[in-house]
Amino acid sequence: MALSICSIASGSRGNCILVKGADTALLIDVGVPLEYLVKALESLNISPAQIDGVLITHEHGDHTNGLPAFCRRFPAPVYVYEQAAAGVKKRLRKETFDFRCVVFSDGDFFIKGLGVSPIVLPHDVPCTGYSIWDREEKISVVTDLGTMPTRVLQSVADSGVLMIESNHDPDLLRASSKYPPVLKRRILSSHGHLSNADCAEAVVRLYAAGRLKRVILAHLSLENNYPDLALSTLRAAFQRAGLRIEGLEVSVAEQYKTTGFLAATS
Ligand SMILES: [Zn+2]
Numbered sequence: 001m002a003l004s005i006c007s008i009a010s011g012s013r014g015n016c017i018l019v020k021g022a023d024t025a026l027l028i029d030v031g032v033p034l035e036y037l038v039k040a041l042e043s044l045n046i047s048p049a050q051i052d053g054v055l056i057t058h059e060h061g062d063h064t065n066g067l068p069a070f071c072r073r074f075p076a077p078v079y080v081y082e083q084a085a086a087g088v089k090k091r092l093r094k095e096t097f098d099f100r101c102v103v104f105s106d107g108d109f110f111i112k113g114l115g116v117s118p119i120v121l122p123h124d125v126p127c128t129g130y131s132i133w134d135r136e137e138k139i140s141v142v143t144d145l146g147t148m149p150t151r152v153l154q155s156v157a158d159s160g161v162l163m164i165e166s167n168h169d170p171d172l173l174r175a176s177s178k179y180p181p182v183l184k185r186r187i188l189s190s191h192g193h194l195s196n197a198d199c200a201e202a203v204v205r206l207y208a209a210g211r212l213k214r215v216i217l218a219h220l221s222l223e224n225n226y227p228d229l230a231l232s233t234l235r236a237a238f239q240r241a242g243l244r245i246e247g248l249e250v251s252v253a254e255q256y257k258t259t260g261f262l263a264a265t266s
């Protein structure tokens with residue numbers, strides 16, 4: 001099977017992604033309960049023991065809550081960006097961290113047959129997205145970023161599939177009675193989360209410039225967003241740019257539902 005991606009869970013209550021190559025299976029984040037992850041992997045015909053590595057984006061609980069339980073049951077090494085290591089270390093027992101975690105700095109590396117390029121993202125704790133590649137095929141994941149820097153756009157430009165955060169609608173967020181002002185400011189800041197409009201602008205630029213075939217809108221807020229709003233914001237941005245969105249396959253990743261596999265090439 002070609003390089004492909006499946007969202008296992010996506011949103012502020014928990015995140016986990018599976019990326020699969022010919023002979024390599026990787027997880028990005030384990031922010032879900034272990035029982036949920038095991039069931040989801042089994043529904044995709046993958047045994048958790050087959051996972052060759054776990055890439056962590058950052059320390060936040062929605063990306064790491066299931067990691068201690070995963071490490072107790074399964075042997076895969078855990079890859080952590082050096083700037084994020086102190087935060088992730090707090091989530092694991094010291095022995096587990098020292099024994100299981102591979103701390104990487106900037107630059108590409110390989111896990112079995114797949115290349116991994118970390119992408120540093122602007123978030124309120126050290127955070128990375130990832131491009132995973134196999135020869136000409138490439139899949140990129142960028143969530144938990146307050147803005148979309150040009151260097152990030154450049155590094156994901158030649159991806160066949162892009163999983164990108166479309167977190168919130170700023171008007172819904174500002175009007176929310178559930179979120180305290182300090183949390184609203186954090187989410188809206190340049191180190192918070194990407195809005196629907198900022199996500200749409202990035203997707204339009206990438207689609208116009210490159211070979212993007214599939215996009216997965218991800219990490220949607222359950223309180224300040226809904227799938228139709230994220231999709232209509234994207235459609236409107238394509239229309240304004242004079243582009244036909246029909247050329248792009250768009251999925252929305254849900255909180256506790258897998259997307260099925262999306263391949264980097266058709
Ligand atoms: Zn998150």
Ligand SMILES: [Zn+2]
Pocket residue numbers: 058060123144
């Ligand atoms: Zn976060």
